[in-house]
Amino acid sequence: MRTTENEIKLVNKVSANNYKPLPVVLCEGEGIWVKDLEGRKYMDMLSAYSSLNHGHRHPKIIKALKDQADKITITSRAFHNDQMGIFLEKLCQVSGFSKALPMNTGAEAVETALKAVRKWAYEKKGIEDGEIIACTDNFHGRTISVISFSSEPQYKEGFGPFTPGFKLAKYGDINDMEKLITKKTIAVILEPIQGEAGVIVPPAGYLKAVRKLCDKHGIIMILDEIQTGFGRTGKPFAFMYEDARPDVLVVGKALGGGAYPVSAMISDDGIMSVFRPGDHGSTFGGNPLGAAVGMAALEVLEEEKLAQRSFELGEYFKNKLKELNSPIVKEIRGKGLMIGVEIKTEFGTARPYCEKLMEKGLLCKETHQQTIRFAPPLIIKKEELDLAISKIKEVLV
Known part of the structure; x- marks a missing residue:
């Protein structure tokens, strides 16, 4: 038993x-x-x-999963499938961006964003050793690159050497962030609310201040809404509280409707255009099973308000x-x-x-x-x- x-x-x-x-x-x-x-x-x-x-086993999401499983599940990006396009179109519509790059887990989506902004800096600004500013007490995943800019000692202990090119600003302190900006700074990455840190809400106006700071210095604003996205904080996305639209939005978790791992990096043509075939990918990213589930999850988000x-x-x-x-x-x-x-x-x-x-x-x-x-x-x-x-x-x- x-x-x-x-x-x-x-x-x-x-x-x-x-x-x-x-x-x-x-x-x-x-x-x-x-x-x-x-x-x-x-x-x-x-x-x-x-x-x-x-919720667990939402009927519409589970139906989408089962219906798609009866047709075709995985194709890889070696071929097109009939689900990814309509799913990404819906995701772009919901988020307000023009393009999305599908992945599986949140950490993969964060890594995708980091690669995108670094290549953008190479190609658009001629910066080959760009620096990215993150925030203290952040949580963006557990890959080597991501823990390289963690401020939590346990996340890093015994896992070095680490990926260079990151700085840490005090979360919620816009002045501290601006002090770290140099000619090498290419982007900032942060969570609109820090979940793992203890549900830390920054001061009112902070996200908008970060947006203005990035505009002032010509750097990219990356928002990690893996935990806060898709209605969790009372808006479709938490950045909407302050009209602080980022240049890159990272999503995951609820995008898979609690049934399948689905994540994405979302942005516009100016940043997405840096990717060429072979630059980045994922065997399972954008597969028809995940796309069908993601589509259902987005529809339920709207239908059930x-x-x-x-x-x-x-x-x-x-x-x-x-x-x-x-x-x-x-x-x-x-x-x-x-x-x-x-x-x-x-x-x-x-x-x-x-x-x-x-x-x-x-x-x-x-x-x-x-x-x-x-x-x-x-x-x-x-x-x-x-x-x-x-x-x-x-x-x-």
């Missing part, structure tokens, strides 16, 4: 120890609800780090959390249904509280030691949020 205890023992035996999940083994999911091997039911308040904005739901329910949820007036909580922050609850250090770390919430049927996860991240599927109902609040009250008050 398969049990939670036995499955965890098996994973510990055969898997690298690179994650520290909560001690729950999930085997079923529908909407905002999941079940473990013993049949216990939980509310998913993490959404696979915003991959499940549409998920961004608007996220804004309205996020405000409600955040206010209800604040009304708890918990003596344990230092701060509640976020936008839409991307909310961080920071625990005061004198009450320990966030992990034990996540474990207690799990026992009460809520699945969430700690990030950066002190913060509980609440990010339920955007399809969640108001009464389900009320149920979640009642459980949170039992643990935090």
Whole structure:
């Protein structure tokens, strides 16, 4: 008989120890609800780090997956397929850009953006040793190039030598960013809200200030909306709060509708034109199965007005959390249904509280030691949020 205890023992035996999940083994999911091997039911308040904005097994997305699987799944970019074009056209329409380069994972999309801006600098500005400014406490993935500009010591320990050409500015401090700009600076890369850092929201006007700074110095603005995109923060994309349209937009996670890994770098002709056949690619990027799923995910986003739901329910949820007036909580922050609850250090770390919430049927996860991240599927109902609040009250008050 398969049990939670036995499955965890098996994973510990055969898997690298690179994650520290909560001690729950999930085997079923529908909407905002999941079940473990013993049949216990939980509310998913993490959404696979915003991959499940549409909820588990959304009927339209699963139908698209199954229908396409009955036709053709993978072709590689050696040939055209009948799904990629219409999918990318829709993605460009939703995001407001003219071209998209499809990949699979978020880290791949970030790497694609880094390669694009470096080649752009070579060809358009004659800069062969360009520098890119990132922000402290960033999280853009775990490849060698990406961890090269991480400020988290653990992400880098033992993995050097690192990719050169990066500088770090203090997140939220536009003056610190401008001080780092030189003739070699070709781009800045940042998240509109830092998810892994603890749902850190920058000061109002910061994104617009970054946009103006990039325009002033003729450098590219890259926004990583892998976690914040597709309605998570209450807008289709978080940059829309400040009308701070980037030059390059990086997306992933929810683009795959919680069913298949789909990501993309999105931009306009001026930057995309630097790529020629053979410069960059991915065997699975833009494959018909992923494209069909991505198309369905984008259609559901619009049809069910998920961004608007996220804004309205996020405000409600955040206010209800604040009304708890918990003596344990230092701060509640976020936008839409991307909310961080920071625990005061004198009450320990966030992990034990996540474990207690799990026992009460809520699945969430700690990030950066002190913060509980609440990010339920955007399809969640108001009464389900009320149920979640009642459980949170039992643990935090």
